[in-house]
Amino acid sequence: IGSLLIKSILERDFPMLECTVIINGAFFVIVNLGFEYLYPAVDPRIIRK
Numbered sequence: 001i002g003s004l005l006i007k008s009i010l011e012r013d014f015p016m017l018e019c020t021v022i023i024n025g026a027f028f029v030i031v032n033l034g035f036e037y038l039y040p041a042v043d044p045r046i047i048r049k
Contacts, residue, residue, distance in 0.1 A: 005017070005021075008020060
């Protein structure tokens, strides 16, 4: 995905650029949300509020 992002920047392919940015952002949010819910299972001292 990184090379696709660089290629779309250099070729000024804005729809592809927008798509790769959205996909990267969604991946980041999903991974962080997953760790948010899994971390209390690993360390019981952490309690979600």
